[in-house]
Amino acid sequence: VYVGVDVGGTKVLAVEISDTGEVLREAVDSTPGRGDPVSELEDALTRAVEGVADGRPLEGVGVSAAGLVEPTGQTVRFATHLPWREEPVRERLAARWGAPVVLDNDAHCATEAELAYGAGRAAGSFLLVNLGTGIGGGLALDGRVWRGAGGMAGEFGHMQVVPDGLECECGLRGCWEQYCSGRALERVFRVSLGSHLDGPQVSALAREGDEHARRAIATIGTWLGIGMANLVAAFDPALLVVGGGVSAVGDLLLDPAREALSRALVAAPHRTVPPVVPAALGPESGAIGAALLARRHAG
Numbered sequence: 001v002y003v004g005v006d007v008g009g010t011k012v013l014a015v016e017i018s019d020t021g022e023v024l025r026e027a028v029d030s031t032p033g034r035g036d037p038v039s040e041l042e043d044a045l046t047r048a049v050e051g052v053a054d055g056r057p058l059e060g061v062g063v064s065a066a067g068l069v070e071p072t073g074q075t076v077r078f079a080t081h082l083p084w085r086e087e088p089v090r091e092r093l094a095a096r097w098g099a100p101v102v103l104d105n106d107a108h109c110a111t112e113a114e115l116a117y118g119a120g121r122a123a124g125s126f127l128l129v130n131l132g133t134g135i136g137g138g139l140a141l142d143g144r145v146w147r148g149a150g151g152m153a154g155e156f157g158h159m160q161v162v163p164d165g166l167e168c169e170c171g172l173r174g175c176w177e178q179y180c181s182g183r184a185l186e187r188v189f190r191v192s193l194g195s196h197l198d199g200p201q202v203s204a205l206a207r208e209g210d211e212h213a214r215r216a217i218a219t220i221g222t223w224l225g226i227g228m229a230n231l232v233a234a235f236d237p238a239l240l241v242v243g244g245g246v247s248a249v250g251d252l253l254l255d256p257a258r259e260a261l262s263r264a265l266v267a268a269p270h271r272t273v274p275p276v277v278p279a280a281l282g283p284e285s286g287a288i289g290a291a292l293l294a295r296r297h298a299g
């Protein structure tokens, strides 16, 4: 069996998929804190992987990590929410599991999954913008996921959109994800109303028709469109795919984004403005992409 396992900041999700990308079986474990020993994290991964394998021999495992993976896929260099620091993860897990292991960044895995089975299947060239706590991203160009010379391509969330703007966790200022993400949604809602709700709560209110919540989401959507106009100017993709928790509100977010994209994109009346569509695969996309990489690596 080939297994894909996604290692996120709060949970570890392992899946087995069919030839067409459907999830056949899954297992979840919780992610230890970033201050905990590396061995606890790798124990959690092992439990999830073995939960999916269920006694069958492992033929390959793909690991999708929420962190910076160096371009040959040997080492996790740094991960904000995980204890891995310059760790030779691929080799160590392969020895532990007695199976080949492929290691990649989670946004790249999600982009592989959307390219093979999801919203990007027909497009070949598309950009994935994942709105969670921050922004994750990926580029598929001419049918291949572009990882970048250092493995760091797709860090769209840290493009500077406001000089000397809001402080970002990355140490810089004015990053796009400070204006367009789950955390930004919380801030916009808090500033306009003075009440503290988290992103999912604001989204739920918006779906019920609350005007303030809808306006906060439209503000995030407008920033989404502005950032995507910059990405389209640079890459000219056929399609823009929007995923992540915040995108669950659908057109309440995407319509303002489409409007802002058309307004902010260079030569918009003289070109095809790429459609903005929701991601097809949801929160399992990283694990699905990792399973796909494991199988492709073996084949």
Ligand SMILES: [Zn+2]
Residues within 6 Å of the ligand: 157, 158, 168, 169, 170, 171, 172, 173, 175
């Ligand atoms: Zn930043």
